[in-house]
Amino acid sequence: MTEESTLTFDDLPDNLYLEIFQYLPSSTDLLNLQRVSKRWQRVACDYWLWKKVKITPHPILKTTLAKIVRRYFTESTTSLDVCGGVWRRRRHMSSTVSLSNNVLSLIGKMSPKLREFMIEEDNLKDIDLSLLPSSVQRLSFTNCEIPTDCLVNVDKKFPELHSLLFRRCPILQDGHxxxxxxxxxxxxxxxxxxxxxxxxxxxxxxxxxxxxxxxxxxxxxxxxxxxxxxxxxxxxxxxxxxxxxxxxxxxxxxxxxxxxxxxxxxxxxxxxxxxxxxxxxxxxxxxx
Incomplete structure:
Protein backbone atom coordinates (compact mmCIF):
# COMPACT_ATOMS: atom_id res chain seq x y z
CA MET A 1 0.00 0.00 0.00
CA THR A 2 1.42 3.38 -0.98
CA GLU A 3 1.70 6.26 1.42
CA GLU A 4 -0.97 8.19 -0.52
CA SER A 5 -3.55 5.41 0.00
CA THR A 6 -2.94 4.95 3.75
CA LEU A 7 -6.04 5.65 5.83
CA THR A 8 -5.85 7.59 9.07
CA PHE A 9 -8.20 7.72 12.04
CA ASP A 10 -9.61 10.98 10.68
CA ASP A 11 -10.79 9.17 7.57
CA LEU A 12 -13.26 7.02 9.52
CA PRO A 13 -16.95 7.87 9.08
CA ASP A 14 -18.94 9.22 12.02
CA ASN A 15 -20.81 5.97 12.58
CA LEU A 16 -17.52 4.17 13.30
CA TYR A 17 -16.55 6.92 15.75
CA LEU A 18 -19.82 6.25 17.55
CA GLU A 19 -19.11 2.53 17.66
CA ILE A 20 -15.65 3.13 19.14
CA PHE A 21 -16.70 5.80 21.64
CA GLN A 22 -19.40 3.59 23.14
CA TYR A 23 -16.72 1.34 24.62
CA LEU A 24 -15.22 4.10 26.75
CA PRO A 25 -15.38 3.12 30.44
CA SER A 26 -16.85 6.41 31.66
CA SER A 27 -19.01 9.18 30.24
CA THR A 28 -16.46 11.70 31.52
CA ASP A 29 -14.15 10.38 28.80
CA LEU A 30 -16.65 11.70 26.26
CA LEU A 31 -16.24 15.14 27.79
CA ASN A 32 -12.46 14.90 27.42
CA LEU A 33 -12.72 13.77 23.80
CA GLN A 34 -14.57 16.94 22.90
CA ARG A 35 -11.34 18.88 23.40
CA VAL A 36 -9.59 17.04 20.56
CA SER A 37 -11.37 18.62 17.61
CA LYS A 38 -14.68 20.11 16.50
CA ARG A 39 -15.59 16.88 14.76
CA TRP A 40 -14.93 14.78 17.87
CA GLN A 41 -16.90 17.30 19.88
CA ARG A 42 -19.89 16.90 17.57
CA VAL A 43 -19.74 13.10 17.62
CA ALA A 44 -19.20 12.86 21.40
CA CYS A 45 -22.36 14.90 21.96
CA ASP A 46 -24.52 12.44 20.04
CA TYR A 47 -27.55 11.42 22.12
CA TRP A 48 -26.86 7.76 21.29
CA LEU A 49 -23.71 7.89 23.47
CA TRP A 50 -25.66 9.39 26.38
CA LYS A 51 -28.32 6.71 26.70
CA LYS A 52 -26.38 5.05 29.51
CA VAL A 53 -24.41 7.57 31.56
CA LYS A 54 -21.63 6.31 33.82
CA ILE A 55 -19.74 8.87 35.89
CA THR A 56 -17.55 6.52 37.93
CA PRO A 57 -15.15 5.71 39.51
CA HIS A 58 -14.09 9.34 39.82
CA PRO A 59 -16.32 11.51 42.06
CA ILE A 60 -18.33 14.40 40.69
CA LEU A 61 -19.79 17.47 42.37
CA LYS A 62 -23.51 18.21 42.18
CA THR A 63 -22.90 21.48 40.30
CA THR A 64 -20.96 19.67 37.58
CA LEU A 65 -23.54 16.89 37.37
CA ALA A 66 -26.32 19.46 36.92
CA LYS A 67 -24.47 20.96 33.93
CA ILE A 68 -24.05 17.50 32.37
CA VAL A 69 -27.74 16.69 32.84
CA ARG A 70 -28.82 19.97 31.20
CA ARG A 71 -26.44 19.56 28.29
CA TYR A 72 -26.55 15.86 27.45
CA PHE A 73 -29.54 14.13 29.03
CA THR A 74 -32.53 13.44 26.78
CA GLU A 75 -35.63 11.27 26.77
CA SER A 76 -33.37 8.51 25.42
CA THR A 77 -31.24 8.47 28.59
CA THR A 78 -32.19 5.31 30.47
CA SER A 79 -29.34 4.75 32.95
CA LEU A 80 -27.26 6.84 35.36
CA ASP A 81 -24.35 5.60 37.48
CA VAL A 82 -22.75 8.36 39.54
CA CYS A 83 -20.03 8.51 42.23
CA GLY A 84 -19.88 11.04 45.04
CA GLY A 85 -16.52 9.98 46.51
CA VAL A 86 -17.74 10.62 50.07
CA TRP A 87 -15.52 7.97 51.64
CA ARG A 88 -12.42 9.38 50.01
CA ARG A 89 -13.10 12.91 51.26
CA ARG A 90 -14.06 12.58 54.90
CA ARG A 91 -14.77 16.27 55.32
CA HIS A 92 -17.92 15.82 53.22
CA MET A 93 -19.38 13.02 55.36
CA SER A 94 -22.13 15.26 56.75
CA SER A 95 -23.70 16.13 53.40
CA THR A 96 -24.22 14.79 49.91
CA VAL A 97 -21.50 15.40 47.31
CA SER A 98 -22.86 14.50 43.89
CA LEU A 99 -26.62 14.88 44.34
CA SER A 100 -29.16 17.49 45.33
CA ASN A 101 -32.93 17.59 45.10
CA ASN A 102 -32.58 20.13 42.29
CA VAL A 103 -30.37 17.71 40.36
CA LEU A 104 -32.85 14.86 40.86
CA SER A 105 -35.72 17.07 39.68
CA LEU A 106 -33.67 18.05 36.65
CA ILE A 107 -32.99 14.38 35.86
CA GLY A 108 -36.71 13.66 36.08
CA LYS A 109 -37.46 16.54 33.72
CA MET A 110 -34.78 15.79 31.12
CA SER A 111 -34.99 11.98 31.23
CA PRO A 112 -38.54 10.92 32.17
CA LYS A 113 -37.87 7.38 30.91
CA LEU A 114 -34.88 6.69 33.18
CA ARG A 115 -34.86 3.00 34.13
CA GLU A 116 -31.65 2.58 36.16
CA PHE A 117 -30.28 4.79 38.91
CA MET A 118 -27.02 3.82 40.64
CA ILE A 119 -25.25 5.91 43.26
CA GLU A 120 -21.85 5.15 44.82
CA GLU A 121 -20.00 6.55 47.83
CA ASP A 122 -22.32 9.33 48.87
CA ASN A 123 -24.30 10.54 51.86
CA LEU A 124 -27.97 10.89 50.90
CA LYS A 125 -28.84 13.22 53.75
CA ASP A 126 -31.64 15.67 52.80
CA ILE A 127 -32.11 13.85 49.46
CA ASP A 128 -35.61 12.92 48.28
CA LEU A 129 -35.31 9.93 45.95
CA SER A 130 -39.00 10.15 45.06
CA LEU A 131 -38.02 13.07 42.79
CA LEU A 132 -36.65 10.55 40.32
CA PRO A 133 -39.00 9.58 37.47
CA SER A 134 -41.50 6.82 38.25
CA SER A 135 -40.11 4.82 35.31
CA VAL A 136 -37.12 3.66 37.42
CA GLN A 137 -36.88 -0.14 37.44
CA ARG A 138 -33.51 -0.60 39.14
CA LEU A 139 -32.03 1.16 42.17
CA SER A 140 -28.48 0.49 43.34
CA PHE A 141 -26.60 1.92 46.35
CA THR A 142 -22.90 1.25 46.97
CA ASN A 143 -20.99 2.54 50.01
CA CYS A 144 -23.79 4.99 50.77
CA GLU A 145 -25.18 6.52 53.93
CA ILE A 146 -28.94 6.15 53.50
CA PRO A 147 -31.04 8.07 56.04
CA THR A 148 -34.65 6.85 56.15
CA ASP A 149 -35.82 10.37 55.27
CA CYS A 150 -34.54 9.99 51.71
CA LEU A 151 -36.83 6.98 51.16
CA VAL A 152 -40.11 8.63 52.15
CA ASN A 153 -42.78 8.16 49.45
CA VAL A 154 -40.68 5.72 47.39
CA ASP A 155 -43.30 3.02 47.98
CA LYS A 156 -45.75 4.95 45.80
CA LYS A 157 -43.26 6.43 43.33
CA PHE A 158 -41.64 3.31 41.81
CA PRO A 159 -44.36 0.78 40.98
CA GLU A 160 -42.19 -0.72 38.22
CA LEU A 161 -39.14 -1.32 40.43
CA HIS A 162 -37.88 -4.87 39.83
CA SER A 163 -34.28 -4.76 41.09
CA LEU A 164 -32.89 -3.36 44.35
CA LEU A 165 -29.23 -3.58 45.34
CA PHE A 166 -27.40 -2.46 48.48
CA ARG A 167 -23.64 -2.92 48.64
CA ARG A 168 -21.71 -2.05 51.81
CA CYS A 169 -24.41 0.25 53.20
CA PRO A 170 -23.70 -0.03 56.95
CA ILE A 171 -26.92 1.48 58.34
CA LEU A 172 -29.32 -0.51 56.15
CA GLN A 173 -31.88 -2.37 58.25
CA ASP A 174 -35.54 -3.41 58.35
CA GLY A 175 -36.81 0.19 58.65
CA HIS A 176 -35.26 1.11 55.31
Missing part, protein backbone atom coordinates in the same frame (compact mmCIF):
# COMPACT_ATOMS: atom_id res chain seq x y z
CA UNK A 177 -36.71 -1.90 53.52
CA UNK A 178 -40.17 -1.30 55.02
CA UNK A 179 -40.30 2.16 53.43
CA UNK A 180 -40.34 0.56 49.98
CA UNK A 181 -43.74 -0.87 50.83
CA UNK A 182 -45.25 -3.77 48.92
CA UNK A 183 -43.34 -3.95 45.66
CA UNK A 184 -45.31 -6.45 43.60
CA UNK A 185 -42.88 -6.25 40.67
CA UNK A 186 -39.65 -6.59 42.66
CA UNK A 187 -37.87 -9.71 41.42
CA UNK A 188 -34.30 -9.13 42.59
CA UNK A 189 -32.98 -8.06 46.01
CA UNK A 190 -29.26 -8.08 46.78
CA UNK A 191 -27.64 -7.01 50.04
CA UNK A 192 -23.83 -7.26 50.25
CA UNK A 193 -21.98 -6.36 53.42
CA UNK A 194 -25.07 -4.91 55.11
CA UNK A 195 -24.41 -6.42 58.53
CA UNK A 196 -27.52 -4.99 60.24
CA UNK A 197 -29.85 -7.16 58.17
CA UNK A 198 -31.49 -9.41 60.79
CA UNK A 199 -34.66 -11.47 61.33
CA UNK A 200 -36.80 -8.33 61.43
CA UNK A 201 -35.53 -7.39 57.97
CA UNK A 202 -36.26 -10.92 56.72
CA UNK A 203 -39.86 -10.59 57.88
CA UNK A 204 -40.19 -7.28 56.03
CA UNK A 205 -38.77 -8.85 52.88
CA UNK A 206 -41.12 -11.83 53.17
CA UNK A 207 -44.20 -9.69 53.72
CA UNK A 208 -43.54 -7.00 51.12
CA UNK A 209 -41.55 -8.62 48.31
CA UNK A 210 -43.56 -11.78 47.73
CA UNK A 211 -42.62 -12.12 44.05
CA UNK A 212 -38.85 -12.22 44.53
CA UNK A 213 -36.97 -14.56 42.22
CA UNK A 214 -33.40 -13.67 43.24
CA UNK A 215 -32.25 -13.07 46.83
CA UNK A 216 -28.64 -12.44 47.88
CA UNK A 217 -27.84 -11.86 51.55
CA UNK A 218 -24.05 -11.65 51.86
CA UNK A 219 -22.35 -10.66 55.10
CA UNK A 220 -25.43 -10.71 57.36
CA UNK A 221 -24.15 -12.56 60.45
CA UNK A 222 -27.35 -12.32 62.50
CA UNK A 223 -29.32 -14.66 60.22
CA UNK A 224 -29.86 -18.39 60.60
CA UNK A 225 -32.18 -21.39 60.34
CA UNK A 226 -35.30 -19.52 61.45
CA UNK A 227 -34.83 -17.06 58.63
CA UNK A 228 -34.46 -19.91 56.14
CA UNK A 229 -37.87 -21.17 57.29
CA UNK A 230 -39.46 -17.74 56.73
CA UNK A 231 -37.87 -17.44 53.29
CA UNK A 232 -39.02 -20.92 52.29
CA UNK A 233 -42.57 -20.27 53.43
CA UNK A 234 -43.13 -16.71 52.21
CA UNK A 235 -41.04 -16.50 49.03
CA UNK A 236 -42.08 -19.51 46.95
CA UNK A 237 -41.06 -17.98 43.60
CA UNK A 238 -37.34 -17.82 44.43
CA UNK A 239 -35.11 -19.36 41.78
CA UNK A 240 -31.75 -18.05 43.05
CA UNK A 241 -30.41 -17.71 46.61
CA UNK A 242 -26.92 -16.60 47.69
CA UNK A 243 -25.98 -16.80 51.37
CA UNK A 244 -22.66 -15.95 53.01
CA UNK A 245 -21.36 -15.34 56.54
CA UNK A 246 -24.54 -16.34 58.39
CA UNK A 247 -23.54 -17.47 61.89
CA UNK A 248 -26.61 -19.42 63.00
CA UNK A 249 -27.33 -21.43 59.86
CA UNK A 250 -27.00 -25.23 59.84
CA UNK A 251 -27.79 -27.98 57.38
CA UNK A 252 -31.34 -27.96 58.77
CA UNK A 253 -31.85 -24.50 57.32
CA UNK A 254 -30.34 -25.53 53.99
CA UNK A 255 -32.61 -28.59 53.87
CA UNK A 256 -35.64 -26.37 54.52
CA UNK A 257 -34.75 -24.24 51.50
CA UNK A 258 -34.15 -27.26 49.30
CA UNK A 259 -37.39 -29.03 50.15
CA UNK A 260 -39.82 -26.12 50.12
CA UNK A 261 -38.61 -23.91 47.29
CA UNK A 262 -39.72 -25.93 44.29
CA UNK A 263 -38.60 -23.31 41.76
CA UNK A 264 -35.07 -23.10 43.17
CA UNK A 265 -32.46 -23.54 40.43
CA UNK A 266 -29.34 -22.03 42.01
CA UNK A 267 -28.25 -22.14 45.65
CA UNK A 268 -24.89 -20.78 46.83
CA UNK A 269 -23.86 -20.97 50.50
CA UNK A 270 -20.59 -19.98 52.15
CA UNK A 271 -20.86 -20.06 55.94
CA UNK A 272 -18.38 -21.26 58.57
CA UNK A 273 -20.97 -23.58 60.15
CA UNK A 274 -21.52 -25.52 56.90
CA UNK A 275 -18.98 -27.64 55.03
CA UNK A 276 -16.15 -26.17 57.12
CA UNK A 277 -16.69 -22.79 55.54
CA UNK A 278 -16.18 -24.01 51.99
CA UNK A 279 -18.63 -22.73 49.42
CA UNK A 280 -21.55 -24.99 48.55
CA UNK A 281 -23.13 -24.51 45.12
CA UNK A 282 -26.12 -26.35 43.75
CA UNK A 283 -27.57 -25.79 40.32
CA UNK A 284 -26.42 -23.34 37.69
CA UNK A 285 -27.01 -19.67 36.88
CA UNK A 286 -27.32 -20.63 33.21
CA UNK A 287 -30.88 -21.78 33.77
CA UNK A 288 -31.91 -18.82 35.94
Missing amino acids: LALFGKLENLERLECYGCYRIDSSAIRVIAENFSNLKTLALIGSPFLGDRDCAIIAEKLPKLTTIEIEEWIDITMNGVTTLRKNLRNLKFLSIKCSSINQGEIVIEGSRVHV
